[in-house]
Amino acid sequence: AQSVTQLDSQVPVFEEAPVELRCNYSSSVSVYLFWYVQYPNQGLQLLLKYLSGSTLVKGINGFEAEFNKSQTSFHLRKPSVHISDTAEYFCAVAPRNKLIFGTGTRLQVFP
Amino acid sequence: NAGVTQTPKFRVLKTGQSMTLLCAQDMNHEYMYWYRQDPGMGLRLIHYSVGEGTTAKGEVPDGYNVSRLKKQNFLLGLESAAPSQTSVYFCASTSGSTEAFFGQGTRLTVV
Numbered sequence: 649a650q651s652v653t654q655l656d657s658q659v660p661v662f663e664e665a666p667v668e669l670r671c672n673y674s675s676s677v678s679v680y681l682f683w684y685v686q687y688p689n690q691g692l693q694l695l696l697k698y699l700s701g702s703t704l705v706k707g708i709n710g711f712e713a714e715f716n717k718s719q720t721s722f723h724l725r726k727p728s729v730h731i732s733d734t735a736e737y738f739c740a741v742a743p744r745n746k747l748i749f750g751t752g753t754r755l756q757v758f759p
Numbered sequence: 760n761a762g763v764t765q766t767p768k769f770r771v772l773k774t775g776q777s778m779t780l781l782c783a784q785d786m787n788h789e790y791m792y793w794y795r796q797d798p799g800m801g802l803r804l805i806h807y808s809v810g811e812g813t814t815a816k817g818e819v820p821d822g823y824n825v826s827r828l829k830k831q832n833f834l835l836g837l838e839s840a841a842p843s844q845t846s847v848y849f850c851a852s853t854s855g856s857t858e859a860f861f862g863q864g865t866r867l868t869v870v
Contacts, residue, residue: 657799682859691763691849691861692802738801745809746817747792747851747859751801 651675652739652750660756663731669724669753671739680742681722683713684749687735695737698722709733729757761785765850765862772840772869780835780865782850788860790853791833792817793825795846796864802849808833840869 655670673679680699684692696707703715713724722739734757739750766781782791789810794802804817806825814825822844824836833852837844845868853859 654801684859689864691863692851692859693861694858697858745790745815746804746807747790747853748804748818749794749802751799 652741652748654739654750654753656753657751658754658756660758661729662758664728666727667725667729667733667755669737669739669755671722671724671750673720673722673739673741675720675741675743681713681715682740682742682747683707683711683722683724684738684740685709685735686738686752692738695724729755731757731759733757763850763852763860763862765848765865767865768863769866770868772837772867774840774842774869776840777836777838778840778867779837780848780850780867782833782835782852782862784831784833784850784852784860786852786854786860787830788852788854789830790855791827792851792853792859793823793833793835794849794851795819795844796849797846805835805848840867842869845869 653672661667682697683695686692696705698715706712736752763784792807793805803819808814808827811830826834848865850862851859
């Protein structure tokens with residue numbers, strides 16, 4: 649079975665500080681990996697994705713993630729966060745037609 | 760550029776009532792998904808479809824039925840609503856390994 653574990657339910661951080669949101673996955677097959685962001689009262693939108701190739705993936709709004717096959721991780725990072733980055737972030741895997749999400753990490757950026 | 764449209768946006772049901780949620784996409788996507796989002800549990804896959812006329816169970820299918828009679832529409836039915844089905848429901852579509860597009864959600868309350 650495929651699953652996604654987001655290790656932190658909440659991450660508080662001050663503005664302009666770096667942040668890392670952790671994601672681990674389990675799968676017996678090759679998977680595609682995604683990070684989505686959800687702003688209040690909205691649907692989800694794609695931040696970035698890993699399909700194959702370079703393990704460092706750059707996305708929108710200055711976010712990037714690194715695929716680590718040996719550690720089965722896909723952690724999301726940003727070197728300097730803004731107040732506007734306050735949102736819920738979801739890691740997802742897409743094995744064989746499904747799209748499975750983690751439980752989410754709420755990023756709260758303080759001034 | 761409608762993308763993914765969910766109808767209705769809000770609904771209050773009494774226990775035992777039935778209803779159908781409609782998801783429509785105009786991107787000619789093969790894959791469509793229904794999720795429910797509950798606090799602290801992320802998005803859980805209810806049912807999904809890999810093409811017109813096909814459906815499959817996700818992680819939490821009990822109490823729900825779906826139909827994909829037309830490629831652009833994916834219907835989610837609740838035959839006999841229960842308070843445990845109070846949630847926010849999201850529909851998504853994708854062409855495969857690419858970005859999934861989400862609707863704005865349907866907030867359902869069962870009293």
